[in-house]
Amino acid sequence: xxxxxxxxxxxxxxxxxxxxxxxxxxxxxxxxxxxxxxxxxxxxxxxxxxxxxxxxxxxxxxxxxxxxxxxxxxxxxxxxxxxxxxxxxxxxxxxxxxxxxxxxxxxxxxxxxxxxxxxxxxxxxxxxxxxxxxxxxxxxxxxxxxxxxxxxxxxxxxxxxxxxxxxxxxxxxxxxxxxxxxxxxxxxxxxxxxxxxxxxxxxxxxxxxxxxxxxxxxxxxxxxxxxxxxxxxxxxxxxxxxxxxxxxxxxxxxxxxxxxxxxxxxxxxxxxx
Numbered sequence: 001x002x003x004x005x006x007x008x009x010x011x012x013x014x015x016x017x018x019x020x021x022x023x024x025x026x027x028x029x030x031x032x033x034x035x036x037x038x039x040x041x042x043x044x045x046x047x048x049x050x051x052x053x054x055x056x057x058x059x060x061x062x063x064x065x066x067x068x069x070x071x072x073x074x075x076x077x078x079x080x081x082x083x084x085x086x087x088x089x090x091x092x093x094x095x096x097x098x099x100x101x102x103x104x105x106x107x108x109x110x111x112x113x114x115x116x117x118x119x120x121x122x123x124x125x126x127x128x129x130x131x132x133x134x135x136x137x138x139x140x141x142x143x144x145x146x147x148x149x150x151x152x153x154x155x156x157x158x159x160x161x162x163x164x165x166x167x168x169x170x171x172x173x174x175x176x177x178x179x180x181x182x183x184x185x186x187x188x189x190x191x192x193x194x195x196x197x198x199x200x201x202x203x204x205x206x207x208x209x210x211x212x213x214x215x216x217x218x219x220x221x222x223x224x225x226x227x228x229x230x231x232x233x234x235x236x237x238x239x240x241x242x243x244x245x246x247x248x249x250x251x252x253x254x255x256x257x258x259x260x261x262x263x264x265x266x267x268x269x270x271x272x273x
Contacts, residue, residue: 067182083189099167105190114159115161116162117202117206135240187210197232203238210234222237
């Protein structure tokens with residue numbers, strides 16, 4: 001292989017999450033023979049493993065399905081920290097195996113506005129925070145245009161940001177309906193624990209999931225609805241990544257941001273549906 005091929009192969013492995021060299025030579029574990037020493041070691045009693053709260057809840061609940069497991073873990077989490085731990089240790093989703101970090105949230109818990117996106121990208125997966133890549137920088141500029149800042153300590157001027165999925169889908173692909181349904185109990189519990197006054201969904205995936213609709217974002221954006229679980233006012237809008245591809249749609253997003261600002265300032269939202 002050429003030097004360029006080797007670098008490309010290494011970059012691909014890093015993208016998949018490999019961050020440590022285990023050994024210089026491959027080992028065929030199937031060819032290894034069990035020796036008396038290894039048999040003796042294997043027979044030694046082991047100390048009982050200490051279960052994390054999330055694992056303990058899962059064991060006590062004894063769910064029959066992945067959906068029941070997700071709902072049991074989500075409902076049992078008394079705090080945002082506990083919910084984060086439950087998500088990070090829950091091994092049901094295959095997405096966890098190909099990602100580096102559980103991307104939980106950013107911003108100020110208790111902020112009046114909670115923003116919910118789709119799923120982490122490569123930058124978010126590396127840093128463990130939502131919306132830190134190009135789309136995140138655009139989102140920060142959009143929020144600043146109406147006086148909001150995720151770093152503010154004032155609940156009225158800050159935001160709290162999360163995604164439907166905490167794990168990055170391979171290749172930044174769109175999450176499947178099954179994946180969204182699997183994590184839906186977690187984001188709904190997340191909303192309960194964060195206690196926002198308004199929800200702002202950006203993109204098709206979170207809007208369809210939280211409003212239980214198949215209507216696309218182009219028809220839903222800019223129209224206030226109610227989140228089916230919490231009854232909070234919810235305003236859908238375009239995802240910043242879409243706006244980077246379609247800059248002409250920024251004018252519509254600006255209308256949505258202005259509508260959001262008016263409601264944050266005390267205007268009653270005109271709920272449809």
